[in-house]
Amino acid sequence: MKKNDPAQWREQLTPEQFHVCWEKGTERPYSGALLHNRKAGEYLCTCCKAVLFDASAKFDSGCGWPSFDQALPGRVEYTRERSHGMERIEITCQACGSHLGHVFDDGPTETGQRYCVNSLSLDFRDQE
Numbered sequence: 499m500k501k502n503d504p505a506q507w508r509e510q511l512t513p514e515q516f517h518v519c520w521e522k523g524t525e526r527p528y529s530g531a532l533l534h535n536r537k538a539g540e541y542l543c544t545c546c547k548a549v550l551f552d553a554s555a556k557f558d559s560g561c562g563w564p565s566f567d568q569a570l571p572g573r574v575e576y577t578r579e580r581s582h583g584m585e586r587i588e589i590t591c592q593a594c595g596s597h598l599g600h601v602f603d604d605g606p607t608e609t610g611q612r613y614c615v616n617s618l619s620l621d622f623r624d625q626e
Contacts, residue, residue: 507545507596518618519545519596522588527562530617535564538625544618546594550574551615553625557607563599563614567607574613576601589613 504520517523532541541551541564550573551566559565569589577588589598598619605612 511545512618515544515618518616522597523616524599525563525616525618530563532564532617532620532622533562535622537622540623540625541566541615542621542623543591543594543596543598544621545596546591547621548573548591548593549623550591550598550620551613553622555613557605559605559612559614561612561614564617564620565605566613566615567605567609567611569613574598589615591619 507520508516511519514525518525537553539553540549541553542549549570551569555566555568557565557567573592575590575592577590579586579588587601589601590596591598596619599613599615602612602614603610
């Protein structure tokens with residue numbers, strides 16, 4: 499699949515996943531299947547299966563979405579955006595361009611980052 503060609507993904511994703519990943523939607527807070535996941539492993543892009551986050555970077559931010567204090571190097575693209583009356587940094591999958599969520603400079607860990615990610619944009623692979 500080509501990067502940034504959402505029409506190709508429509509058949510492979512649920513309508514909810516497509517809305518989040520390619521229409522830059524947001525799932526309802528506290529509704530995501532991966533919000534409370536505490537297993538060791540890796541978080542992958544739900545579209546192209548690129549590994550984006552290690553489970554060791556996940557923390558409970560209380561915001562209602564899975565939160566990470568860092569992405570794996572070179573796996574996430576950052577774009578400054580202005581929407582909904584805010585200026586923020588959108589994060590997308592470097593490999594395919596799908597929307598993941600946003601990153602904020604208010605994280606409680608050493609990195610100071612809070613990657614706020616939609617569960618619908620992620621898959622999880624248990625550590626084996």
